[in-house]
Amino acid sequence: MTSPSKVILLVEDEAIIAAAGKMSLQRYGYSVVVANSGEAALSVVETNPAIDLILMDIDLGSGWDGTETAERILAVHDLPVVFLSSHAEPEIVAKTERITSYGYVVKNSNIAVLDASIKMAFKLFDAKTALQEIEARQQILLENIPEVITVLDPEGRVQYTSPNIVKWFGWSPHDDRDRSRWDRVHPDDLAESQRIFRSVLAGAQAGPARFRYLCKDGSYKTVELRVTNRMTDPLIRGVLITYHDITAAKAVEDELIREKGLLRSLIESSPDPIFAKDEEGRYFVMNDAGAKENRLEAADMIGRTDDQLFDPELARFYRDADDRVRTTGEMLVQEFVNPYDGREHHIRTHKAPWRDASGRIIGLIGLSREVTETKNAEKELVRQRNLLQTIIDSVSGNIFAKDLEGRYWTINAAGAQKYGYSAAQMVGKTNFELLDHSTAEAYRRTDEEVLSTGQSVEAEEMFEVDGVQRYFLIRKSLWRDEAGQVLGVIGVSNDITSAKLAQKRIESFLAEKELLLREVHHRIKNNMATVAGLLALQASESADLTVSRALEDARNRVNSMMVLYDKLYRTDDFQSVPSEDYLGALIQEIAGSFPNGNKVQFETQIGDFPLDLRKIQFLGIILNELLTNAMKYAFSRNLEGRILVKATADAQRVTLVVSDNGPGIPEAESGAGFGLRLVEMLTENLEGTIRFENENGTRVVLEFPV
DSSP states (O other): OOOTTOEEEEEOSOHHHHHHHHHHHHHTTOEEEEESSHHHHHHHHHHOTTOOEEEEESOOSSSOOHHHHHHHHHTTOOOOEEEEESOOOHHHHHHHHHHOOSOEEETTOOHHHHHHHHHHHHHHHHHHHHHHHHHHHHHHHHHHSSOEEEEEOTTSBEEEEOTTHHHHHSOOHHHHTTOBGGGGBOHHHHHHHHHHHHHHHTTOOOOOEEEEEEOTTSOEEEEEEEEEEETTOTTTOEEEEEEEEOHHHHHHHHHHHHHHHHHHHHHHHOSSOEEEEETTSOEEEEOHHHHHHTTSOHHHHBTOOHHHHSOHHHHHHHHHHHHHHHHHOSOEEEEEEEEETTEEEEEEEEEEEEEOTTSOEEEEEEEEEEOHHHHHHHHHHHHHHHHHHHHHHHSSSEEEEEETTSOEEEEOHHHHHHHTSOHHHHBTOOHHHHSOHHHHHHHHHHHHHHHHHOOOEEEEEEEEETTEEEEEEEEEEEEEOTTOOEEEEEEEEEEOHHHHHHHHHHHHHHHHHHHHHHHHHHHHHHHHHHHHHHHHHHHHHOSOHHHHHHHHHHHHHHHHHHHHHHHHHTSSSSSEEEHHHHHHHHHHHHHHTSGGGGGEEEEEEEOOOEEEHHHHHHHHHHHHHHHHHIIIIISTTSOOEEEEEEEEEOSSEEEEEEEEOSSOOHHHHHOOOHHHHHHHHHHHHTTOEEEEEESSSEEEEEEEEO
């Protein structure tokens, strides 16, 4: 009996035969579905997926016969088909075998025979299904393994190529069949590939080889292949070649070779010693500079330890440093003196752990550099800086330098004391860390002004030092290096307390002196006014007209000096008077002193030029005499007239012109009057010249050097 789960489709056009067959099969535990035609059988298979096997009668009457029906069903469904027929002719059997080979049973055979045939068909179907699964898995494996498999005949023609060639190189297996393998080998690699092929055919063993293989897109990929002679293997009968794409690996390998070459070139081109040691301390790398420093050849150092190369003390020094690097896993920087060729050589060495990809320390790498010149320069720098600091500290003024961040780079002791610190306490700090915020902010602003404008800045400041208010004059300038690069600000601050106090005393003295001078000038002016008043009284009392006129002239001269003192009293320095202001006021004073002054028109053209007190005094007296003469003689009979006064100055000379439109001055002709003699005398004191012109009135021109 068989499993009741098996469902058989019985295709029989004879109903009685179908019923009997169904009954017999059911007794053997089969489930049976009956179809009376080929068309019905196809419909049952399409709608009933439970069908496990088909018993197919060959002769189905009209419509499809059994073989055609089987072909149509098997075209879309994979099922075992066992044919039933009353015919046993060879041609009928052969026809069924071309369709399927699960069995042929003659109708009316014993049910046991039919059951055995059905079971055999199930076994064959299961075996076929298992084989198909194996083949499918093999196909998947062959399509995805990186190795392409090819079999060549002795002439190099392709007999087989695994399907994965399409994935890796673009070709299909059909593209390769019976084609010469040499067509797809790069021309530069062809001769070597053929040589290896011939040697393998001759029985030689060949290791892996690399060639460039043509892809379907026209590019070449680098492949690594193995060649095996399997001519005697009945399943292969050819040369078995396996190859895979190593283009990416080859690129990485080429890049690695390039980088190793570059690294080697860099190491060898370095003027400093570069080396590497393995875990046992043997030199793995040593460039020529390192070998030369040790007075050895690089080849003699590779593979040897420090104990084998150097004296015990130096070797132990190197070994102890190496152990520290390997133990701590950290970089070590050390300096030591290596005496040779009669000199001490200062060496600075950097050693770091050498790790593999997993991070495990497998040795160390190092770089050495002779720093003798640097050490000597550092010593000289320290010496120079100490000297500079000594000089700065010996200066009484305050000297400092700040960097671009406002940190004190240096400051002398006097400068630090000014702020209540020591120099060591201020270096490296900013004013905001040392002083109150407002003072620090003021310093920052002047620092930024120097940095932004490039110009020096001067300012006064006041500090309390040891309880005493002191004044300082500070000057800040740019601090540059030799190349002109701005490094910060430098400053010099000097204590100007004594000068400041002295200046205040002087200012106080000057203010007191100015007050005294103003009082003196005021008193002189009052005294002159008294004298002028006395002269006027005396003139009015005198019965002698000549005496009266002389007294009036004297009073006018005193008035001219009084006007001068009045203007002088109003100046700041008591040394000079503006000519325009003084001469204009003097002309008004003189015009007002004559009864006929309102009938004479005065025209003035006076420039505003300064003269010292002596010259402006002489000039005022001269102008007084000339105007007095004009008023007395040109317009003595109450005549109306015009007087022009013009005073100008250039860089060398002063020119005074006084002209009137009167009849002329008798004294200008005789020269006997006191007034004109006074004018000539004062002109000589001014080192000047004077001339009189008597045409259409009188014109007097006075010139003297500034």
